[in-house]
Structures are given as C-alpha cells and as structure tokens.
Amino acid sequence: MQSWVDGHPAHALASLKDRGLAYGDGLFETVAVKAGQPLLLDLHLQRLANGCSRLAIAADQSLIRCELLAYAQAMGEGVLKLILTRGDSLRGYGVSPGAQPRRILQAGPAAAYPEANALQGIELFDCATRLAEQPLLAGLKHLNRLEQVIARSEWQDPTYAEGLMRDTSGRIIEGVFSNLFLVRDGVLVTADLQRCGVAGVMRAALLVEAERLAIPFHVTDISLEQLQQADELFVCNSVYGVWPVRAFADLSWPVGPLTRKLQSIARTLLDV
Structure with missing residues (x-):
C-alpha cells in the first residue's frame, strides 16, 4: 500500500x-x-x-x-x-x-515471529550498548533510535529473539524493541523510565490491567540482582504481545502463571 x-x-x-x-x-x-x-x-x-x-x-x-x-x-x-x-x-x-x-x-505486513517465542519463551542477548540517561527525552518514542540500532547489531545468532539493555549506571531498563517485566513473590515489577527508555504502549496496557485485577505491581529501578531473584520474566510490545523469557546469560526461568495470565490478556488486546 x-x-x-x-x-x-x-x-x-x-x-x-x-x-x-x-x-x-x-x-x-x-x-x-x-x-x-x-x-x-x-x-x-x-x-x-x-x-x-x-x-x-x-x-x-x-x-x-x-x-x-x-x-x-x-x-x-x-x-x-x-x-x-x-x-x-x-x-x-x-x-x-x-x-x-x-x-x-x-x-x-503483519509481523511474523516464531510461534515458539510465545509458547516456550525466548533467550535474551546481553547487549553491551548502554542507554544514555536523559530525563528530557525519557519515555518518548522519538526518532533518535541509534542506541537501539547499535544494540541490535551486536548479535546475529537466531538463538536470541531480543536483547537486554541497561543504562549507563547499570540499571536494567528494557529490551531493544520491548519493555521488560519480572515477577517476584506474585508482585509484578517493571523499570522506572524517568531517566531513559521507551514507555511502551503494551507496558501501559498491562499496568492498567494489573491495577484492574488487583495484581500488585511496582515501577522502580531494577538491578541485576533483582533479575537473578525473579520467579518469572517476560518482555512485551504492542505488535507481538507478551513473550516469556526463559534464559539470559547463566540465568533461567520457568514460564510462570502470571506471565501466562498477562500473555492471555495481551492476546485479547491485540485481537478484534
């Protein structure tokens, strides 16, 4: 067209x-x-x-x-x-x-991702590229996406469906083209995006749904240690919905019940 x-x-x-x-x-x-x-x-x-x-x-x-x-x-x-x-x-x-x-x-055309990404989960690449901290632009989906371009060029191995990005202070922020959530003791956690990162539309929708369903959640800084202690991990965006994360570096997670619940909600939001 x-x-x-x-x-x-x-x-x-x-x-x-x-x-x-x-x-x-x-x-x-x-x-x-x-x-x-x-x-x-x-x-x-x-x-x-x-x-x-x-x-x-x-x-x-x-x-x-x-x-x-x-x-x-x-x-x-x-x-x-x-x-x-x-x-x-x-x-x-x-x-x-x-x-x-x-x-x-x-x-x-409609996005064509492997069905296994949603069913079995994905493995994250550990990106060396760091997101600059700029509160004036934080959260915006502006046209300056060179950090993501550089980060995505770091891997060609199809083993990795997405990359994990940190800021210059080492905080976990997001994926290259998605937002990240972790689950710890039934609490949903996603990164605070006041310094950098993109405030994704699916991220916003899932937070609204979590509040509606009385699922406790925190929007806060996320450290590597918190990632290590997480019970579940997933990424999301407004095109593919939710992908469970099963592995990152030497860490691994099961596809947990809260991930599946929010994945189902995301699928409904992306249906007509």
Whole structure:
C-alpha cells in the first residue's frame, strides 16, 4: 500500500529539508492493524500527544487520529507506522517559526515471529550498548533510535529473539524493541523510565490491567540482582504481545502463571 504524506498518497516520503531526516526531530508510533482497526489506538495517541507536548510540536491530534483510522481501514491488516516530524527548516538547529509538522503513514505486513517465542519463551542477548540517561527525552518514542540500532547489531545468532539493555549506571531498563517485566513473590515489577527508555504502549496496557485485577505491581529501578531473584520474566510490545523469557546469560526461568495470565490478556488486546 502506498504511503501517505500529510493525508495524501505520495511516492516521495518527505522534503529533503525535513527536520526528522536532518536531526531526528520527531516521534513515531508502530501500530498493529487487524480487520482495518488500529489496535490500542488510544494509548498510542496518548503517548504521541505527550511527546508532542514535551517536544513542543504543534500537531493537530484530531487530524492525526482521523488520518490514522482512514489509513488503517484502507490497509486492512498489517503493521502501520506513523512518523510525525516538526516539518521543514533551513540549516541549523533553530526552529523556523512557520514550520508545519509533517505526518507520514506507512504500511507493512503483519509481523511474523516464531510461534515458539510465545509458547516456550525466548533467550535474551546481553547487549553491551548502554542507554544514555536523559530525563528530557525519557519515555518518548522519538526518532533518535541509534542506541537501539547499535544494540541490535551486536548479535546475529537466531538463538536470541531480543536483547537486554541497561543504562549507563547499570540499571536494567528494557529490551531493544520491548519493555521488560519480572515477577517476584506474585508482585509484578517493571523499570522506572524517568531517566531513559521507551514507555511502551503494551507496558501501559498491562499496568492498567494489573491495577484492574488487583495484581500488585511496582515501577522502580531494577538491578541485576533483582533479575537473578525473579520467579518469572517476560518482555512485551504492542505488535507481538507478551513473550516469556526463559534464559539470559547463566540465568533461567520457568514460564510462570502470571506471565501466562498477562500473555492471555495481551492476546485479547491485540485481537478484534
């Protein structure tokens, strides 16, 4: 399916003066689409609006919603990527007063991951790349993803379906393209993302569900020692849902009951 730029089908993605291309000045959302419906749409748009507010990008959120719904209906099934940039500017970091945000919509096929990832669990690669601590950008799904690009280039072995990333202080933060949860004594724990990391949409949805079901949870710093003491471990994102983690380095975990419960919830959230 053809990409849309600012609501219109386009062969070229954007102007060469676009600040997203020049500086990574923008945000993006990756949205699963089924039967013409964008899944977890409200959470995606809430994160986008928060990012626009923090980066002072004056985007029309109602227009974005309408275009996204129309594009998802046209594509039917697959993975939709929304890229929102600050728009064009001349040379230099300063923002042109009249810059108009640019909206780019792209369609891709439905993600095809091995069924074993969800059923039997995955093994995590220990990434050497560390996430820089920058509270001004923490949590945002901004276009600057070079840390993840470098981290993902560290392994080619298909044994590893995902990599584990820490920050420069050694705290456990997330996967390369997912968020991480551990379970200890029936309590769900996920990393505090106030210094770095991406506040994933599935992570947010699972925390809402945990609160609804009275599952105790903590959002806090996670150390390697806490990982070693965990009873269960899993990763999640808004495309594949939940994957149990069965191994990392010399550690291993069973696929536990709380992981299976939340996996089932995630599967429902990604169904229509």
